[in-house]
Amino acid sequence: xxxxxEVEVVRRGLDRxxxxxxxxxxxxxxxxxxxxxxxGAADFSTRLAGRRVLAAARRGKYLWLPLDGGGALLxxxxxxxxxxxxxxxxxxxxxxxxRMRFADDGPQxxxxxxxxxxxxxxxxxxxxxxxxxxxxxxxxxDPLFDDEAFIRALRAKQTGVKRALLDQSLISGVGNIYADxxxxxxxxxxxxxxxxxTRPKAVALLAAVxxxxxxxxxxxxxxxxxxxxxxxxxxxxxxRSLNAYGRADEPCGRCGTPIRRAAxxxxxxxxxxxxxxx
Numbered sequence: 001x002x003x004x005x006e007v008e009v010v011r012r013g014l015d016r017x018x019x020x021x022x023x024x025x026x027x028x029x030x031x032x033x034x035x036x037x038x039x040g041a042a043d044f045s046t047r048l049a050g051r052r053v054l055a056a057a058r059r060g061k062y063l064w065l066p067l068d069g070g071g072a073l074l075x076x077x078x079x080x081x082x083x084x085x086x087x088x089x090x091x092x093x094x095x096x097x098x099r100m101r102f103a104d105d106g107p108q109x110x111x112x113x114x115x116x117x118x119x120x121x122x123x124x125x126x127x128x129x130x131x132x133x134x135x136x137x138x139x140x141x142d143p144l145f146d147d148e149a150f151i152r153a154l155r156a157k158q159t160g161v162k163r164a165l166l167d168q169s170l171i172s173g174v175g176n177i178y179a180d181x182x183x184x185x186x187x188x189x190x191x192x193x194x195x196x197x198t199r200p201k202a203v204a205l206l207a208a209v210x211x212x213x214x215x216x217x218x219x220x221x222x223x224x225x226x227x228x229x230x231x232x233x234x235x236x237x238x239x240r241s242l243n244a245y246g247r248a249d250e251p252c253g254r255c256g257t258p259i260r261r262a263a264x265x266x267x268x269x270x271x272x273x274x275x276x277x278x
Contacts, residue, residue, distance in 0.1 A: 246270065
């Protein structure tokens with residue numbers, strides 16, 4: 001599942017290639033891609049035609065395109081969604097779900113999704129955010145993220161620290177990969193109780209989260225296969241820098257102890273049993 005760095009890379013690409021352009025035509029090639037737009041494909045296409053994209057915005061793992069006249073096109077990539085900027089002459093992708101054409105006859109915006117877990121919808125806005133995601137917390141790279149409020153809320157929770165990092169109402173944009181990487185850097189076991197975190201430990205964890213996300217963003221995100229790509233179809237390469245996630249039985253880069261993998265919430269957690277003692 002794309003996390004903050006991957007979605008931010010896509011947002012930057014959309015802001016460069018799509019912002020300011022006038023939509024003239026929208027083709028919905030698979031109804032599931034707009035299933036959250038309850039009025040259906042014809043309404044979706046009609047309401048987008050003639051609208052100008054103002055910018056590209058993001059909160060956590062969600063991104064949206066604010067439109068002139070109000071509202072926004074909200075998108076979530078799901079497991080395999082891609083928002084690609086492609087020349088009109090480019091061959092249609094096998095899993096092309098939605099196509100947008102623009103008045104300048106320039107590159108098209110295409111939503112491609114193999115597994116169709118992602119989707120697009122037209123939404124109204126409240127306080128500058130699409131209505132369905134107002135409950136999503138700010139992410140730690142947001143200039144308005146409140147460090148002290150997060151630290152207080154984290155220490156007040158009665159849960160394990162990794163579960164807290166995955167709680168998008170507490171802190172957004174962090175998923176399984178970057179939670180494991182952040183906990184490795186902070187030397188915290190994934191089941192460490194949040195109520196037992198000292199303030200310095202909580203501060204160090206937040207710093208680790210920011211470091212990991214910033215480094216991953218600088219490397220275009222993490223790609224393990226061809227499903228996550230930027231708007232130009234290029235993969236990120238942060239996978240080469242992972243210290244814990246996906247490295248079961250490999251030596252810890254800090255102490256040499258083999259990294260362990262454990263089942264966690266229908267997923268996996270990767271950690272060093274020496275550096276991150278339970």
